Amino acid sequence: MQKIDSATGSEIRSHEWDGIQELNTPLPRWWLWTFLVTVVWSVAYWVVMPAWPMIGSYTKGVLNWSQRDNVSAELKLTAQARRPIANRLVAALPADIESDPQMLEFALASGRAVFKDNCAPCHGxxxxxxxxxxxxxxxxxxWGGSLGEIEQTIRYGVRNANDKSRFSEMPAFVKLGTLNRTQVADTVEFVLSLSGQAHSADAAGRGSVLFAEHCASCHGEGGQGDRTQGAPNLTDQIWLHGKSRIALTTVISNARNGSMPAWGERLSAADVRALAVYVHSLGGGEPEPGQ
Ligand code: HEC
Ligand code: HEC
Known part of the structure; x- marks a missing residue:
């Protein structure tokens, strides 16, 4: 005999424990159907799509769908689409690149991307x-700011094992024993004077004699630098290693001689060219020599 609970209107089940009885409240129909549909869906999905992990592999599914394959197919298409313009970029003369808006845009965009991936860790x-x-x-x-010079620096790098790498070596004057610490202190005062910083005039006077003897061959008589040797201009306000007395003393005593890899060994010719165009565009680019 079915009993009905008067408060809820639900059927009361026939069992009873210590006077406690249970109402019969089945799941709503819509819920049950949704549940069954998801079960059927999941089984179908296992069959059609990649689903179950196995040792060293996975079930591929009848569609054989793969996000990775899709991406590499897309990359291949992009590379194919880029090839003609990349080839044109490699073959072009510097002057042609800047007068061809399509090629310039391509070079700047890919140069910027390659720069972020390869150069930003050192150059920011x-x-x-x-x-x-x-x-x-x-x-x-x-080493030079024309497109061609920048490209050469990037392709062959600086002070590395490549035969065509940019090369020069500032001597470590104290380590080698060429100058003692007092003499270095004097050259430091002279270098400070070159860029108009506060300095001791006496010491700078002594330093100028040492500079003419030991430094001018690379940095120039007046300290204006020499690009054929990568020797920085010491008369401007731009410093590679720092402008303080301590920084200057360290550089002159020990030398730094920074190095950069030869990117032509790692990147495609088109990427190197694009990087040169990008760097040349950043603000300090110079015209080709003789133009
Ligand atoms: C491992 C660090 C490092 C990375 C990475 C690096 N560089 Fe350099 N780069 C240097 C150093 C150090 C110098 C300065 C060398 C010297 O003292 O002459 C330099 C110099 C240069 C110069 C010469 C600047 C001038 O004033 O003549 C250019 C141009 C340049 N790098 C471009 C690049 C580009 C483009 C990339 C990416 C493909 C790159 N660098 C990646 C360390 C790096
Ligand atoms: C054989 C060439 C050579 C000689 C000789 C030489 N230098 Fe240099 N000097 C360089 C080069 C190359 C650099 C940059 C190297 C680097 O990447 O660290 C440099 C860097 C410097 C710097 C750092 C500049 C900056 O922007 O931070 C100072 C200062 C300097 N030299 C002073 C001197 C003084 C003083 C002497 C003489 C006692 C001297 N140099 C002799 C080649 C030379």
Whole structure:
């Protein structure tokens, strides 16, 4: 005999424990159907799509769908689409690149992307540089600021094992015993005077004699620098290693001689060219020599 609970209107089940009885409240129909549909859906999904992990592999599903394959197919298509313009960029003369808006846009966009991936760790994401790593936005160049010179620096690098790498070595004057600490202190005062910083005139006077003898061959008589040797201009306000007495003393005593990899060994010719165009565009780019 079915009993009905008067408060809820639900059926009361026939069992009873210590006077406690249970109402019969079945799941709502819509809920049950939704549940059954999801069960059927999941089984169908296992069959069609990649689903179950197995040792060293997984069930591929009848569609054989793969996000990874889709992405690599897309990358291949993009690379194919880029090839003609990338080839054109590699073959172009510097002057042609800047007068061809489509090629210029392509070079700047890919140069910016390759720069973020490869150069930002040392030169900063805005190419602003760090101590020991030159700022590439300014018009102060160690090795030259024309498109061709920048490209050569990037392709072959600086002070590395590549035969064509940019090369020069400032001597470590104290380590080598060429100058003693007092003499270095004098050259430091002279270098401070070159860039108009506070200095002791007496010491700078002695330093200028030492400079002419030991430093001018690379940094120039007046300290204006020499790009054929990557020797920085010491008369401007831009410093690779710092302008303080301590920084100057350390550089002159021990030398730094920073190095950069030869990117032509790692990146495609089109990427190197695009990087050169990008760096050249950052603000300090110079015209080609002879133009
Ligand atoms: C491992 C650190 C490092 C990375 C990475 C690096 N550079 Fe350099 N780069 C240097 C150093 C150090 C110098 C300065 C060398 C010297 O003292 O002459 C330099 C110099 C340069 C110069 C010459 C600047 C001038 O004033 O003449 C250019 C141009 C340049 N880098 C571009 C790049 C580009 C483009 C990339 C990315 C493909 C890159 N660098 C990645 C360390 C790095
Ligand atoms: C053989 C060439 C050579 C000679 C000689 C030489 N230098 Fe240098 N000097 C360089 C180069 C190259 C650099 C940059 C190297 C680097 O990447 O650290 C440099 C860097 C410096 C710097 C750091 C500049 C900055 O922007 O931070 C100072 C200061 C300096 N030299 C002073 C001197 C003084 C003083 C002497 C003489 C006692 C001297 N140099 C002799 C080649 C030379």
């Amino acid at each position: 994401s805005g190419a602003q540089g760090f101590v020991g790593y030159p700022n590439l936005n300014d018009d102060d160049w160690l």
